[in-house]
Amino acid sequence: MDDALAFSALVLALSGQLVQEIHARVSQQGFEDLRPAHGFAFARISLGGATTADLAEHLGVTKQAAAQLVEELVRKGYVVRHPHPHDARARLLGLTEAGWAATRAADQAARAAVVPWREALGEARFSELVADLTRLTPPGPIRPVW
Amino acid sequence: MDDALAFSALVLALSGQLVQEIHARVSQQGFEDLRPAHGFAFARISLGGATTADLAEHLGVTKQAAAQLVEELVRKGYVVRHPHPHDARARLLGLTEAGWAATRAADQAARAAVVPWREALGEARFSELVADLTRLTPPGPIRPVW
DNA sequence: TCTTCATGGACAAGTTGCTTGTCCATATGG
DNA sequence: CCATATGGACAAGCAACTTGTCCATGAAGA
Numbered sequence: 001m002d003d004a005l006a007f008s009a010l011v012l013a014l015s016g017q018l019v020q021e022i023h024a025r026v027s028q029q030g031f032e033d034l035r036p037a038h039g040f041a042f043a044r045i046s047l048g049g050a051t052t053a054d055l056a057e058h059l060g061v062t063k064q065a066a067a068q069l070v071e072e073l074v075r076k077g078y079v080v081r082h083p084h085p086h087d088a089r090a091r092l093l094g095l096t097e098a099g100w101a102a103t104r105a106a107d108q109a110a111r112a113a114v115v116p117w118r119e120a121l122g123e124a125r126f127s128e129l130v131a132d133l134t135r136l137t138p139p140g141p142i143r144p145v146w
Numbered sequence: 147m148d149d150a151l152a153f154s155a156l157v158l159a160l161s162g163q164l165v166q167e168i169h170a171r172v173s174q175q176g177f178e179d180l181r182p183a184h185g186f187a188f189a190r191i192s193l194g195g196a197t198t199a200d201l202a203e204h205l206g207v208t209k210q211a212a213a214q215l216v217e218e219l220v221r222k223g224y225v226v227r228h229p230h231p232h233d234a235r236a237r238l239l240g241l242t243e244a245g246w247a248a249t250r251a252a253d254q255a256a257r258a259a260v261v262p263w264r265e266a267l268g269e270a271r272f273s274e275l276v277a278d279l280t281r282l283t284p285p286g287p288i289r290p291v292w
Numbered sequence: 293t294c295t296t297c298a299t300g301g302a303c304a305a306g307t308t309g310c311t312t313g314t315c316c317a318t319a320t321g322g
Numbered sequence: 323c324c325a326t327a328t329g330g331a332c333a334a335g336c337a338a339c340t341t342g343t344c345c346a347t348g349a350a351g352a
Contacts, residue, residue, distance in 0.1 A: 004253075010279040130152055130156070
């Protein structure tokens with residue numbers, strides 16, 4: 001009956017744990033100058049066609065905040081800004097080789113972090129859970145509202 | 147196969163959504179001067195016997211940060227500091243009537259936020275999920291590592 | 293009992309990752 | 323063309339943390 005509260009708290013704790021674990025693994029791979037939020041930026045940029053404003057929306061922050069994040073990633077050599085082919089105002093974001101490497105590292109880390117869940121639930125129930133999550137979690141900015 | 151990444155991202159998104167929804171409901175009940183983190187502080191304080199240092203550990207922040215949070219809650223009339231019966235250094239934290247009201251509001255909000263999940267999964271599978279979460283999520287500070 | 297170390301808490305200052313506010317150049321639609 | 327919207331840059335401000343330091347009290351060993 002009191003599952004509701006437990007559920008919320010546990011989901012919170014789980015998400016914190018996943019982020020922390022993925023971040024730890026990525027750091028350990030040599031990307032010590034990256035924060036968790038950067039991984040979500042990479043995820044969006046790697047899809048292609050992203051501008052700073054797109055990134056801002058994806059991360060759920062102001063475009064100024066996104067611009068600062070992009071500036072940092074450019075300075076550290078993970079991201080490059082290309083001129084936009086059809087819009088002289090905009091700059092298309094792309095990943096450098098280091099950016100792609102970091103993205104791959106984050107992918108691997110995420111896989112590793114989820115292994116206990118795959119094993120505990122079994123593939124079938126795990127897939128069901130992912131399906132439920134996909135169905136019930138409205139698309140929105142990837143960001144902790146704290 | 148690529149469920150791993152999706153799983154992590156979805157859990158993140160879900161936790162953000164839950165926090166946001168609970169916070170919105172609590173605000174709407176008239177507690178507009180509370181932030182999401184305060185709810186977790188209330189949860190710990192309501193158990194009784196909590197000191198500022200206990201709270202710091204529970205929230206995963208430094209004790210200075212916890213002290214600031216407590217100071218704020220005291221100033222806003224949600225929390226009171228009692229002398230500790232067996233330790234002249236420590237102060238026991240307690241909730242005022244307003245603090246209890248906020249805690250009840252947060253409880254209700256959490257229940258409401260979880261309703262879609264109960265309905266979508268059914269009680270049986272929902273309970274299973276909570277059990278899995280309890281089993282697989284190591285106890286740790288309730289805090290978004292971002 | 294005395295000494296030593298650990299702990300709860302307070303005070304002060306610094307850092308950071310965001311925000312709001314403002315501006316410009318370019319695009320878009322009437 | 324002109325009015326409005328949009329991508330982006332620059333600047334300043336802020337809130338929630340951090341580190342650093344200190345003191346009073348408690349706990350444990352010689």
